[in-house]
Amino acid sequence: MKQLMLGNEAAARGLYEAGCSFVSSYPGTPSTEITEAVAKYSEIYAEWAPNEKVAMESAFGASLAGKRSFCGMKHVGLNVAADPLFTIAYTGVNAGMVIGVADDPGMHSSQNEQDSRHYAKAAKLPMLEPSDSKDSLEFAKAAYELSEAFDTPVLLKMCTRVAHSQSIVETSDRAETAQKEYVKNPQKYIMMPGFAKKRHPIVEERLLKIAEFSANSDLNRVEEGTDKSVGIITAGTCYQYVKEVAKDKYSVLKLGIVWPLSEKLIKDFASTVDKVIVIEELDGFIEEFCKNIGVECEGKNIFSNIDELSQNKVAKGLGIEYEAGNEVDAVIPNRPPVMCAGCPHRGLYYVLSKLKLNVIGDIGCYTLGAVAPLNAVDSVICMGASVSGVHGFNKANDGKSEGKTVAVIGDSTFMHSGLTGLVNISYNNSNSTVIILDNSITGMTGHQHNPTTGFNLKGDPASKVDLEGVCRAIGINSVRVVDPYNIAECEQVIKEELERNEPSVIISRRPCALLKYVKYKTPVVVSSDKCKSCKMCMKIGCPAISMVDGKAVIDSTLCTGCNVCTQLCKFGAMQEGK
Amino acid sequence: MKTNDTKNIMIVGVGGQGSLLASKLLGRLLLTKGYDVKVSEVHGMSQRGGSVVTYVRFGNKVYSPVIDEGEADFIVSFELLEAARWTKFLKNGGKIITNTQQVNPMPVVTGAAEYPKELVSKMEEKGFSVDAIDALDLAESAGSSKAVNLVLMGRLSKYFDFTEDEWMTAIENSVPPKFLEMNKKAFSLGLNA
Secondary structure (H helix, E strand, O other): OEEEEEHHHHHHHHHHHOOOOEEEEOOOOOOHHHHHHHOOOOOOEEEEOOOHHHHHHHHHHHHHOOOOEEEEEEHHHHHHOHHHHHHHHHHOOOOOEEEEEEEOOOOOOOOOOOOOHHHHHHHOOOEEOOOOHHHHHHHHHHHHHHHHHHOOOEEEEEEHHHHOEEEEEEOOOOOOOOOOOOOOOHHHHOOOHHHHHHHHHHHHHHHHHHHHHHHHOOOOEEEOOOEEEEEEEEEOHHHHHHHHHHOOOEEEEEEOEEEOOOHHHHHHHHOOOOEEEEEOOOOOHHHHHHHHOOOOOEOOOOOOOOOOOOHHHHHHHHOOOOOOOOOOOOOOOOOOOOOOOOOOHHHHHHHHHHOOOEEEOOOOHHHHHHOOOOOOOOEOOOOOHHHHHHHHHHHHOOOOOHHHEEEEEEHHHHHHHHHHHHHHHHHOOOOOEEEEEEOOOEOOOOOEOOOOOOEOOOOOEOOOOOHHHHHHHHOOOEEEEEOOOOHHHHHHHHHHHHHOOOOEEEEEEOOOOOOOOOOOOOOOEEOOOOOOOOOHHHHHOOOOEEEEOOEEEEOOOOOOOOOHHHHHOOOOOEEOOO | OOOOOOEEEEEEEEOOOOHHHHHHHHHHHHHHOOOEEEEEOOOOHHHOOOEEEEEEEEEOOOOOOOOOOOOEEEEEEOOHHHHHHOHHHEEEEEEEEEEOOOOOOHHHHOOOOOOOOOHHHHHHHOOOEEEEEOHHHHHHHHOOHHHHHHHHHHHHHOOOOOOHHHHHHHHHOOOOHHHHHHHHHHHHHHHOO
């Protein structure tokens, strides 16, 4: 049956049809929907793991046990899972194992623009790159064939435009695969020096064999053009841009296997055209290979290694005419993302901003505390970096910054990689203060459960990590819970904990306002006659509040009645709705 | 010059306004009509009240999932400023269908920027044909402010050769049964606005 599917849903369908029966992932845009779609197939066991490393190791365990497995993550998640990645490359698999990684060129929802293909090369693993949903489904299936034929984990590389675009796929039935027998094999599966030394040559040999396979695989294809003056080597979403603007004019080598690359395939293709141009997003990965094997080509001298490509960029680079757009004569203000009306992070951030603290931030919706008017965050690096970072910051300042510096981290991020940082604070004794923003969900990626919510990926009740208990067990004696809707309480507790001569954790607890079970109160009411236009209420950056003709106005369709603003108004103009 | 039979529709708005339902509905309809279809969405951070865009492309063979500057036949906008923001993506003679509702972005809320005035006439000055309708008002009279998407789809349907039955079937396949009548009403109000 023909249907429209997101690239991520199609990849999930491919896993299903290939008989995959174990999936463990950590959410991250643009990879999240693969695992959410997988969760709808009852034949597949699927879970959210606390982080990508755990997910990959669990998927490896399932492969070892003889079942086809998958783990999915965003590009920066692969950094977290890099440790097992490089070594399961040595052990190989029992049943097929596929690792989904989704890059985000253009950084629509990411902190960097890294190119995951370097991981395939560095870890010596094959990587497939689909260019649309049809490819995503087929490549996911092919990845298992490749994995089992060559005894290797296989990387399936998505990018935002493939992951989040719907295109037409044709589905087929699931092919159940029998569980493979697990046979103890220490020399293959125990990677200590003596055994690993014997595995490394096998890995190198395997890579050569896959390159040989790649030369004739239909995962790569040549589309012959009418004009032989230029031949284009491309992969992924760039293939679509090339076809969009050049149609059948130039010959195209569309690579589905982006690592290892086949020297023969590329040289054969290059011999049919006068000039080779490599069109790829981010780094000149394929281009570098071409140059190394002596194939002259152009690439990053024309197409930037920064940001996404698009059809106009490709047209421009190839000298093909395109229509420029026509802008209106007006200054259009930006519309950056904002914390939602009723967001529990807002009240807490207002206090941090008011107290002019150094705030070592982390990854999630609450990164938005960094933008105007709150401007409350000093640094954001990666998952967990707040807790470790605040410790280093305070140690480097010989403790002098302890009274004015905090870490902020969400519940899911704390589970992901905040715990070990907190152990470090306790063990190496900095009087650091960590604030856990517990909104009872993984927010930014669209409401995924995590070990603190009490539910699993499938929505079934699950064991719930006791945040207070965990922090105490780590050695934090002072663990306090505040309601971020209560400004005075937050301010009081933060001040007390900053003064404390030992490490402390403050849990700011209030569910995300977008959760279905959260009940809103009556919207706030403004008495215009009492409003003195002081704009105190504008300091919290609430999208439901604006100034009209110098007076505060509440948008009652947005206001959730959190009443953070009513606590800030000194003139009683903002009143709790009745 | 690129030659293409592909039609390009951009659905733009403010994160959280419900543009994903509109693209889902369009995608389903176009698929049943036998077109090649691609729909590109943005998930993640911009859904938190940021500027969002969804691309819908259809024709005999569609390659790129996105629409670039100078390519869109239609911009369907849930909010006035967003229509103006994306006009550069319209081709010459392109059509803008916009809700006249204004949602202030944070730089306007904080006073760092102004919401530009007379945007509809400014867009018309550039030679674009603009259908500006109070879709929020029509949606509310259909029964819910959340039906702005169906009002806008109703308006868009005027410019396509698909029958009302075909649109209605696509709506039935895209919205929960209990909201079906309200959504159909919103669609009709948009069509006849």
